[in-house]
Each structure stands twice: as structure tokens, then as C-alpha cells.
Amino acid sequence: MTNATPPDHLRRIRSFVLREGRMTPAQQRAFDEHWARFGIDYGGNAQDYATRFARKAPLVMEIGFGNGEALAWASEHDPARDYLGIEVHGPGVGRLMNALAARDARNVRLYKHDAVEVLENEIPPGTLAEARIWFPDPWHKKRHNKRRIIQPGFVALLASRMAPDGLLHLATDWQPYAEHMLEVMEASPDWRNAIAPGQYAEKPAWRIETHFERRGLKLGHGVWDLLYRRNASHP
Numbered sequence: 001m002t003n004a005t006p007p008d009h010l011r012r013i014r015s016f017v018l019r020e021g022r023m024t025p026a027q028q029r030a031f032d033e034h035w036a037r038f039g040i041d042y043g044g045n046a047q048d049y050a051t052r053f054a055r056k057a058p059l060v061m062e063i064g065f066g067n068g069e070a071l072a073w074a075s076e077h078d079p080a081r082d083y084l085g086i087e088v089h090g091p092g093v094g095r096l097m098n099a100l101a102a103r104d105a106r107n108v109r110l111y112k113h114d115a116v117e118v119l120e121n122e123i124p125p126g127t128l129a130e131a132r133i134w135f136p137d138p139w140h141k142k143r144h145n146k147r148r149i150i151q152p153g154f155v156a157l158l159a160s161r162m163a164p165d166g167l168l169h170l171a172t173d174w175q176p177y178a179e180h181m182l183e184v185m186e187a188s189p190d191w192r193n194a195i196a197p198g199q200y201a202e203k204p205a206w207r208i209e210t211h212f213e214r215r216g217l218k219l220g221h222g223v224w225d226l227l228y229r230r231n232a233s234h235p
Helices: 008-012 025-038 049-053 069-077 090-102 115-121 142-147 152-160 175-187 211-218
Strands: 059-063 082-086 108-111 128-134 162-172 191-193 224-230
Touching (some): 049 082, 049 108, 152 162, 162 175, 175 191
Parallel strands (some): 059 128, 082 108
């Protein structure tokens, strides 16, 4: 039986440092004008997302969407599914809301809050068809490795929120973190490798090459994708 409650260290540790930066006037206006439409205020209570989206459709969640480039593209090209974005940095949230408003997007809602708390308290079990965590902070220094979001307790919590056979897509441009991700995921009884045991995936067509990724590739960084399915046989 999966323990849906993360261990104490997962509650205490944040997988990010809030370097908020200064929002542009346009980004601030996005909060003033568009938050009521696209935003979900965290309240610590389980959500009915079918009501939020005014329909029942498969739900895709992206944790740490940055400036929202990939989430905006994915939601526009996949209108049959609904998208839930979670990001703590205000400028990126504002930028994405402006992009969504410009095309009158109907299938995206956003949190500006810690992803662990959202998963633990607002997303009911079995809700998510897919989860995406692309280029999370790798926490390069060994003493900070425990702050990486991909940890056994977190992936167990995430599994409890996935529908049977739901897809988890991880990506990183830091090889030591890719190896850490693979080790954690291969050891989890809640997940199975969608390619083959111990294997990375080719870059799927649905993950576009973002500005961030192009910059890394120019610097000679590799990119590693991992695809895992929720084990239906392991509740």
C-alpha cells in the first residue's frame, strides 16, 4: 500500500529557492487582470478540477513550468486534455498568463505555490493522467542533493495522485541528476519504466525544445528524458 503522506523531511525541504526577481509591469498586470481566470488560490482543500475546467477531461500537470513556454505550447496543441501548472516564481506565472489570455486558452489553470503541498492537499488520489517535471533544479552540490524534488517519498506521493497507468515524464540536462532520477524511479514499486528497465527515453515529440534547453545544448549539455507508468498492480 503506497503511503500518500510524505516523510517529515519532505515537508520541511523545499525543492526551490524563491529568487522572485522583479516583475515587469506587464507581468504584474497579468495577476491583476487574469489571475481570477487562470489562477487557483491554494487553500489546502481537495479540488474538483472538473468544476474548475467546466468539463471532465484527462488532467496533465507540469511542476516548475518556468516561463511557461512548454506549457503554453502543449496546452494549445492538445485541446482535448486539461493542464495544471505549478510554479513558485511570479514573473514566469505572469508571463504565461499573458500568453494564455492572448489566445483565450480554456484548458489551463495555475498554482503559484509549493508543489508538494498542492499534491498532498489539493489533488485527490487518482486524479492525474500525466505529470511532467522538466529541468528541475539539480542542486549540484552534494550537501544539497537531498533538496532534489525527485526523491523516494515524493515519487510515492505523486504515484498516489496518478490514475492507473498514468505517465510521469522527467527531463534534465544534468547527468548526475539524470542518474539519480533513474536510480530513484527504478527502485520505486509504484512505477515501471515505459521504455525498458534502466533505460532513458528518446525525446518525445510533445516536449518542445525551449529557450532554456537550446542555451544548454549550445554549452554542450546533454539532455536525458525518463518515462514511467504508474503501476496499476501496486495500489
